[in-house]
Amino acid sequence: MPKTQRQIKLGAFLMPTGHHIAAWRHPGAQADAGSNFRHYVELARKAEAAKFDAIFLADSVGVRSSQLDSLSRTARSDNFEPLTLLSALAAVTERIGLIATVSTSYNEPYHVARKFASLDQISGGRSGWNLVTSSGVGEATNFNREEHFEHAERYRRAAEFVEVVTGLWNSWEDDAFVRDQASGTYFDEDKLHVLHHKGDHFQVRGPLNVSRSPQGWPVVVQAGASDDGRALAARTAEVIFVAHQTFEEAKTFYADIKGRLPQYGRHADDVKIMPGIFPVVGRTQAEAEDKFAQLQDLIDPVVGVSLLANVIGGFDLSKYPVDGPLPELPETNGPKSRQRLLLDLARRDGLTIRQLYLRIAGARGHQQVVGTPETIADQLQQWFDEGGADGFNIMSPWLPGGLDDFITLVLPELRRRGLVRTEYEGTTLREHLGLKRPVHPAAAARAFSPPVRAEPVEAAHP
């Protein structure tokens, strides 16, 4: 097979009714998407037919919004839990990757390792875990706390969490389960590895009760862009979802992450950086702008102000004039990178509260592109060719219509340029993304010194 040109990786980032805050009110949206499984089946199958690398689901272990009057006017209170949803979608798709967000803040690593390992078996090697930390009070209060964990503590916990999860994924070598009916040997004792993790946050013995993932490990994805987040990503992530407003930001981030990899013995190709893109596509620029204006007009000001308040860290903005400037804000315990990004944007362009919420209503800090297939393809190509991205997470403004637009209008243009695949090359998410399959450390050790027996294995329970 001839070596093909490097191609853009594509994720379909699915929010129930779409990414725009008013998406659910759009006539082309599925307003009941949050409890409509058939809607998700259609989206997954469309994305698969279009040869996306993966579908991607965000998550929150609680209801996000801050004020009841705003909450009751947005489609953010009801949705499927991502792992149950992706498991169901695994059964009705064949090739597309399935990436779910699961927080490290209010979970136990054994459960998370196990559920993704199980999804990986169910899907034949198509799962990915988007590791996040929880920063919403609406999550903390569902888990025996008054306040969420402080930023650095969240990342310390996350770092240990991913260490335990990947350690559990190494419980069994690929060929541990021999299942020899005649001799009665179900697994090879030498190929079981009990973790015995004891750390500051977790004490987890193992082994995992799921056999090794078809992908070695499910793909590890991350989204944190703070310094703590970048350090963790450079050490552990294989895909990074990130929000950028400008090409310069994207390039700086890309170079920073790729530059950090060698210190962990990793190569530039070991991590795929995929910024979010919120595309509003028209056959002409005017049509694209009309489509966007139609969405913006659907935003209730109560919702807009509340959305902005939420994104900048829960600071109450309702007492400030909506057509006045954004006030100076105290440092919060919220997601640092997104907060800073918004404040920079407001200052840079001198925006009022209303103007700012209109700016973020769709893409929430991600790059928003309103244009024709050609101009959108130009931008994706520039970011991809000039060191800003390995691919993109496509954040459809509304669903299913916005995804249909991207698939039927933008993808043909990208395909014409040879920038995206026309057929899947492999069957697993790792193969789609061009990521190495993790070799089990004991198998690797044996390969270098074949006559040496693997380290002694203890009984599973003494």
Place this chain on the structure above:
Amino acid sequence: MPKTQRQIKLGAFLMPTGHHIAAWRHPGAQADAGSNFRHYVELARKAEAAKFDAIFLADSVGVRSSQLDSLSRTARSDNFEPLTLLSALAAVTERIGLIATVSTSYNEPYHVARKFASLDQISGGRSGWNLVTSSGVGEATNFNREEHFEHAERYRRAAEFVEVVTGLWNSWEDDAFVRDQASGTYFDEDKLHVLHHKGDHFQVRGPLNVSRSPQGWPVVVQAGASDDGRALAARTAEVIFVAHQTFEEAKTFYADIKGRLPQYGRHADDVKIMPGIFPVVGRTQAEAEDKFAQLQDLIDPVVGVSLLANVIGGFDLSKYPVDGPLPELPETNGPKSRQRLLLDLARRDGLTIRQLYLRIAGARGHQQVVGTPETIADQLQQWFDEGGADGFNIMSPWLPGGLDDFITLVLPELRRRGLVRTEYEGTTLREHLGLKRPVHPAAAARAFSPPVRAEPVEAAHP
């Protein structure tokens, strides 16, 4: 529609390769069942075609067995995680109920409420939660503990856990999500109910971020038969899975549970009692006995002794002669009911260690029936007609062959007697089981006093 006769409820209790400890070695078993999703798809579809009420999955958040030499000779170390598996099966079935075991000991109620609510949406109202407490050290050590929780403490936690879960399932009334695109009202604020739970074990604010279950609530199932377990079941369970050795035990348990219901304002029909049955079916008695002997002959003594040790609470039996009597055992912290049951059995029949492990190798304390379709149907009918059971959880000795035998040989006989359905009457698990749909308390209150507004609702996050 004419009122039909009371019929036997049927669960298909699926262990990967089957319930017999040596099942995986059987030539008709799927040895790699623990990582073979297609195997489960076939089983679920077969059970659905045969009009079972539900499939049922057990669970352990760890590897169960105690000794590596025994563990490596059994198919108990690798399997799918139940909620991911049932979610996937929901997408490829239409009617059959989907019951997963999830422990209350090492989970958080918000996660559990949410995942079952999500599965209920995905499946169109077919989910059930089998609530258990964890008693294995192999589970505790995966969750930051050296030892599992003491018995009474486990049940106190479980009781509060189910209170929180069902409270979260009442977060939204059935018609809370109006999704009126024109006015911009997504949900009716009066129909959101924030839980604000503060108890000894949990502090959970809510609301749940999944809309109300198509069944009102997923069906609540329980399996504990100790006094603590019975008390909890009588108050909260809608289905009880239980292990009995004799009809007398079954009758006593049945009468005890049904007798406890009125003190909680519940009726006999509100709880379905479904003992486990391990059927080995032959066209003749001799054929059935041959089938059973074939399985028993496949048991490795190392596995048999270890299995017995595990079932009686982790007590080490390897130093006692396998053909000698079971020694006197100290009280343990394990599952009391099962331990007592085994000790009673050993004393009653004067069994050696080997004889005892041969007795439990298949059914692990449940009723074992080796017979023809007629004799098996006779026994099920007696238990059902004479106050021992509302249905049965069918524990196939090996899979898929053992389930095929039950479906093709026993079911026609039960159908001939009018004891089982020939078609599903409804679409939800509740409808299959004849269980009431829980009415939301606020809706119930409104129904009694229509002009009164529901109690004031607070902002989701103040």
